[in-house]
Amino acid sequence: MQILKLRNGGILLYDKSFLPAELADRYWVELRDQTAWEQKPGIFGHMQPRLIASYGAAGISYRYSGSDYAALPWTSTLLEIKRRIEAVRGEYNYCLLNCYRSGKDSMGWHADDEPEMGDVIGSLSLGATRKFRIRHKTTRETQTFLAGHGTLIIMAGTMQQFWQHEVPKTKMLVGERINLTFRKIARNESAC
Numbered sequence: 622m623q624i625l626k627l628r629n630g631g632i633l634l635y636d637k638s639f640l641p642a643e644l645a646d647r648y649w650v651e652l653r654d655q656t657a658w659e660q661k662p663g664i665f666g667h668m669q670p671r672l673i674a675s676y677g678a679a680g681i682s683y684r685y686s687g688s689d690y691a692a693l694p695w696t697s698t699l700l701e702i703k704r705r706i707e708a709v710r711g712e713y714n715y716c717l718l719n720c721y722r723s724g725k726d727s728m729g730w731h732a733d734d735e736p737e738m739g740d741v742i743g744s745l746s747l748g749a750t751r752k753f754r755i756r757h758k759t760t761r762e763t764q765t766f767l768a769g770h771g772t773l774i775i776m777a778g779t780m781q782q783f784w785q786h787e788v789p790k791t792k793m794l795v796g797e798r799i800n801l802t803f804r805k806i807a808r809n810e811s812a813c
């Protein structure tokens with residue numbers, strides 16, 4: 622496990638081989654086959670270039686790219702993975718899953734800095750290896766990490782305030798990748 626201290630108090634934990642291969646294989650098959658994958662429109666009405674699904678505690682929903690995603694109830698696979706990541710750092714009540722079907726699927730530069738979002742986000746990758754890049758919002762300093770089968774990346778500290786991250790498209794022939802981001806979302810008490 623590498624612990625990187627980034628500019629302005631960002632913290633990134635990187636463990637390339639967090640999961641043993643057999644366990645990563647089992648989670649990969651279960652999540653690929655048992656997740657309620659959907660493709661959703663993004664902010665400009667185009668479809669997002671990936672499939673998504675969200676799971677979590679009862680009553681948790683998450684606003685993202687202008688849409689509200691009510692969490693489906695936790696599955697035993699997701700609870701097992703959540704416990705493993707919580708043993709490293711964080712405490713989570715929500716998981717957003719992304720499926721990148723090929724090198725054409727991607728996620729653009731963003732920060733998960735919504736006010737209701739906790740500052741520790743645990744991200745597990747399965748399947749094809751893709752680049753996960755981070756960029757400082759003002760200095761534009763950039764670092765690239767390889768997120769492969771069983772890689773854990775935890776973003777913590779002030780990372781979402783000062784840094785953005787992306788999964789760029791690639792022209793290389795790559796297979797499917799599933800990424801899970803575990804988050805802690807504050808309940809919206811004043812929902813009307």
Ligand SMILES: O=C(O)CCC(=O)C(=O)O
Binds near residue numbers: 753
């Ligand atoms: O796929 C990844 O590694 C990143 C996913 C991500 O940044 C997000 O879901 O907000």
Ligand SMILES: [Fe+2]
Binds near residue numbers: 786
């Ligand atoms: Fe993100």
